[in-house]
Amino acid sequence: MRPPCEIVVWYVIPTIRSELAKELLNLGMKQKEISELLDITQPAVSQYISDKRGHGIKFNDETQELIKEFAKDLMDGKLDQSGIISRICDVCRKVKTEEIVCQLHKEKDNIPLNCNACMGSEAKDGSHPCG
Structure with missing residues (x-):
């Protein structure tokens, strides 16, 4: 069984990069410029x-x-390199609140429905939305 952070590395970060590269391309950057920037x-x-x-x-x-x-x-x-890393982390944290990590973890690893290991948001009562 993989930890939730591995789901982030395999699925979330590549999707963030993909969406970011597409946005930069739409703004007129060339692929080489995007590669250097990222x-x-x-x-x-x-x-x-x-x-x-x-x-x-x-x-x-x-x-x-x-x-x-x-x-x-x-x-x-x-943004400098530190700012870029910080913003990627901001987007990743936002994605975690959408429960995407939890859903992928359960889908890819057949995690039981009562799992509470994922890094998604917690309800006000402290319970985990996936468990």
Whole structure:
């Protein structure tokens, strides 16, 4: 059984990169510029843009808006490497509140319905929404 953080590495982060690369492309950046900005290879950018990589998750409108704002700030040169990492973490935290990690964990690893290991949001009473 994989820990929830492995789900983030395999599914969430690639989808964030894919959506971010697409937004940057829409803003007029070239694939080579995107690869340098995100510190990934140009072939990886191509795969993200063509949905060969990072396409297994559908983010909600609020998360998509965070990614659009992130892309605009990148395009405008407002973020250094530390800022880029921080913003990726912000988007990832937002995704976790959508229970995507929990759903993927249960789907990919056949986790029992009463599992409480995922990193999703907690209800006000402290209970976990997946368990």
